[in-house]
Amino acid sequence: MMRFLQAVPALFMICLAAGVMIGTAGLAFWDGFTPGARFFPGLLSAAAVILSLALLLTLQRGTDAGRPELPDAPGARRVLAAMAGLVTLALLIPVIGLLPAAGLFMLFLLLVVLRAALLPSLLTTAILLVGVEVIFVRWLAVPLPAPLFQ
């Protein structure tokens, strides 16, 4: 498992390099005397593949100093829940507006994910929302996304 985790960056970069080469297939590598739009992506893809192979080689020889470290089960659950909360927040913003969505996200993270006490959580959420309103809306005049129904 550890060896696979150590190899993930190399495998990812090889796939990414292949993706870049496919994604720039319609562009010119060289255009007369001038390097074309595919020139730099081509060089970088080659560098990515060479470095990835070098990383795999050091892994095989047991000289890679990388130490991947996965979270324990409760830690992973908290991170996944926070990520799910962030995605839901981004989906909710255009529908109910930024401030209400941010408030719901705060309460979800504090009460459900981090199991914080109710009163301090409500207070923290209120302070943050007032802070965002004062700094971004009143001071910087940023038009934050409003609810769809407004």
Add this chain to the structure above:
Amino acid sequence: MIEALLQGFSVAMMPENLLFIFIGVLIGQVVGALPGVGPAAGMALLLPLTFGLEPVTAIMMLAGIMYGGQYGGTLTSVLINVPGEASGVMTAMDGHAMARQGRAGAALAIAAIGSFIAGLGAVLAVAVITPPLASIGLKFNAPEYFLLALLGVIAVGSLGDAPIRSLLAGVLGLLIALVGVDPLTGTPRLNFGIPALYQGIDFIPVAIGVFGIAEVLHSLERSEKVEPIRTRLKDMWLTSQDWAACRFSILRGGVIGLFVGIMPGAGASVASLLSYLTERKFSKHPERFGSGAIDGVAAAESANNAASHGALIPMLSLGIPGSASSAVLLAALILHGIKPGPMLMSTESALVWGLIASMVVGNLFLLILNLPMAPVFAALLRVPYVYLAPGILVISLVGAYAATLSMATVWMCIVFGLLGWLMMKLDIPRAPLVLALVLAPLMEASLRQALLLSLGSPMIFVERPISAVLLAAVLFALIAPIVRVMRKRP
């Protein structure tokens, strides 16, 4: 130079600028003191808020966060043995040992004084070295710029014990920068028909995601509560033995920090490590190091603050950032419509000298904040992190949205937050990615312009004396660490 510096002070001492320097160093102090939010993340988060400010005011404030973070990081290192940044690791070793012996105040005091003295020395060096370096930079053309940018990306990767992983992170940053349009011909490239990608991937969501959101996600993994060691104002007096032990440590730490900071890619963590090791070598009692040596704290803290100032020298004179924080500062310059590079000294003289003068003022503010007010900031560490983490995530996303008024930026922040967290888990350094993203446009444009000038011949990189030297440096920085890894025995 004196006249220019005086002009800089007249800019820095304007009431509005003084206020924002103070806000900057205060935020730096706080983000440095909060475990999991470093100066680069703090600067990236605050960057959108500076759009309403004059560029000079904004840059002074952001720079304040950069060096203020070094002061603030000492608190977590000393009081809870959790370095907020890699540059605080050496401080934690002896600083926390001192705290456990009831000398937390002395450790914090010498760290603040050492940082202040080394910071002032480094500011003086910035003032002296930047103008001549910028004059040399004026002789640079496309080949030199390409090689310098390449050196910046490679040098970050070549340090540390996993150089291939760092170089891969740099290449990833360069690949991300390819999205959008080709900078020379305007041809759409790698945007897959997605309108949000037509303008490319902005620096702000990447920096906020990779540094800010990723750090918070990482901190959410742990649920244990850390109780900081208490400190009082009266504990902060230093004895004459302390002074005697530290005066040369501060001097040596400052000099080492400055030179390491100037080198592209080295940064504050390498500076504090080198300085600590040097100090142990010079010490009459090297056995005390690791168990509460005050000179170890002085050396490490002087070095990391001097390095964070020193990293501004290549950034201001050549437009090449030496660290992740100075990469954010460089991005801020660009976002405020200022073109970095050797011409900056002449075209934006008030900004450059104002920034240099602001660092003197900012270091003075930080000394005041860290000597009599250290116990107040130490109290910050008693706020349970669970109440701060969700707020940091929300402010990150709101800040990202405010920068572009586009929900696409919010989505990018989330994606890059996940990427940054995965990089942390897979032990891939994140600084090279951000540095490469900033340097990528300069690198690609310079490479292609150089080859256009030479009608496609790569010999242009060896025919010009400066570029030949730079090419040798690039090859050395690239090959030496790879050979080192390959020759390592399992």
